[in-house]
Amino acid sequence: MSINIGAFISSLKYMVEGWLGIFIVMGIIIACIYGLNKVSDRIDSHANQKDS
Amino acid sequence: MSQIFGNFADLTVQMVIMWIIGGVMIYLAIKKEMEPTLLLPMGFGCILCNMPNSGMVHTLQILFQAGVDNELFPLLLFIGIGAMIDFGPLLADPKLLLFGAAAQFGIFFTLSMASLFGFELRDAASIAIIGAADGPTSIFVAQTLQSNYTAAIIVAAYSYMALVPIVQPFCIRLVTTKEERMIRMDYTPGKITQTTRILFPIVVSLIASLVAPDSAALVGFLMFGNLLRECGVLRSLSECAQNVLANLVSLLLGLTVAVRMQAESFLVPETLMILALGLVAFMFDTFGGVFFGKFLNLFSKKKVNPMIGAAGISAFPMSSRVIAKMAREEDPYNFILMQAAGANVAGQVASVIAGGLILAMIGPLV
Numbered sequence: 001m002s003i004n005i006g007a008f009i010s011s012l013k014y015m016v017e018g019w020l021g022i023f024i025v026m027g028i029i030i031a032c033i034y035g036l037n038k039v040s041d042r043i044d045s046h047a048n049q050k051d052s
Numbered sequence: 053m054s055q056i057f058g059n060f061a062d063l064t065v066q067m068v069i070m071w072i073i074g075g076v077m078i079y080l081a082i083k084k085e086m087e088p089t090l091l092l093p094m095g096f097g098c099i100l101c102n103m104p105n106s107g108m109v110h111t112l113q114i115l116f117q118a119g120v121d122n123e124l125f126p127l128l129l130f131i132g133i134g135a136m137i138d139f140g141p142l143l144a145d146p147k148l149l150l151f152g153a154a155a156q157f158g159i160f161f162t163l164s165m166a167s168l169f170g171f172e173l174r175d176a177a178s179i180a181i182i183g184a185a186d187g188p189t190s191i192f193v194a195q196t197l198q199s200n201y202t203a204a205i206i207v208a209a210y211s212y213m214a215l216v217p218i219v220q221p222f223c224i225r226l227v228t229t230k231e232e233r234m235i236r237m238d239y240t241p242g243k244i245t246q247t248t249r250i251l252f253p254i255v256v257s258l259i260a261s262l263v264a265p266d267s268a269a270l271v272g273f274l275m276f277g278n279l280l281r282e283c284g285v286l287r288s289l290s291e292c293a294q295n296v297l298a299n300l301v302s303l304l305l306g307l308t309v310a311v312r313m314q315a316e317s318f319l320v321p322e323t324l325m326i327l328a329l330g331l332v333a334f335m336f337d338t339f340g341g342v343f344f345g346k347f348l349n350l351f352s353k354k355k356v357n358p359m360i361g362a363a364g365i366s367a368f369p370m371s372s373r374v375i376a377k378m379a380r381e382e383d384p385y386n387f388i389l390m391q392a393a394g395a396n397v398a399g400q401v402a403s404v405i406a407g408g409l410i411l412a413m414i415g416p417l418v
Contacts, residue, residue: 007168027404
């Protein structure tokens, strides 16, 4: 087991890209959930109107 | 006589050490109830696989090739986990997903630390994923990247999951003040329709598959389990996935993984290093989530209890329970369980996506 500074420095790229990447994916999912909530509200209210 | 006692000559000190390790795992599973579904079969398998000329190795090797080498067991387990998870608290407050993202910091920090200590990139990435606090994801990533240290990684992943009630409170107290831990949060659950609950697993599977195709299997199986739960017409399949399937796969997985715990490959300095780096991953996951909560408090009018950030790791539901208990210890009338549970299920989604991103970034390089 030896210290490898070069590998450490090149791995920093994955650290930044990976962590930011998760925030981006989560951001997309959050936007989709807000969209889903709106769409399903409409679908459900439409169905309720039909029922009544 | 030579047939009866011949095997004794092949017994080594390393094998006896592995028996002790197996015994400790069984003790922790039974006496301390730490992840007993996995630690008990692993401990027992560990003892049997470290007998001289053990026939158990051959049998478990067949199971390993059938279920772990091809990542089948972790994926099947994910159907059960998906069926167990209620995404309701998360759907009611989708912003909690950000805590799930923040609390994956330990994974990527550990990737760099493992590289610093000379591990190959594939091993560094596999070690880092211990921080996902998610056994099946750890197995899936380590196997896909063909890491040399799969067994140590799995042992570390499940051991630290069991140690969440010890590791997380220590880390949280280290970086928060009593006032911060006492912050109360209003919980006003929004109305979540069944249509949303049904569409959520489908949409997440689509997004994850498009953004990180390598995570499609992980996310897809997790969300398929959740769809079984939420669709409302497959109650018996959902219950089967939650109980029978999850228990059966856990049982086989624990025993099977033990085949990689043979003394000659397990008792190496790298194993200790992996255990240490796994702890680093867990600690920095917790720090990442807590500091993200503090960061939000700089801008937000409604203060966030930074402890819920720590629940953004995927150890579900243990982490959210630990956080809620800590909040009540500081202030008996502070109830943050729902927010913590939301962050916790966000962590489950985030950890799987983190696994997919690691595979997408590192996979092509190894």
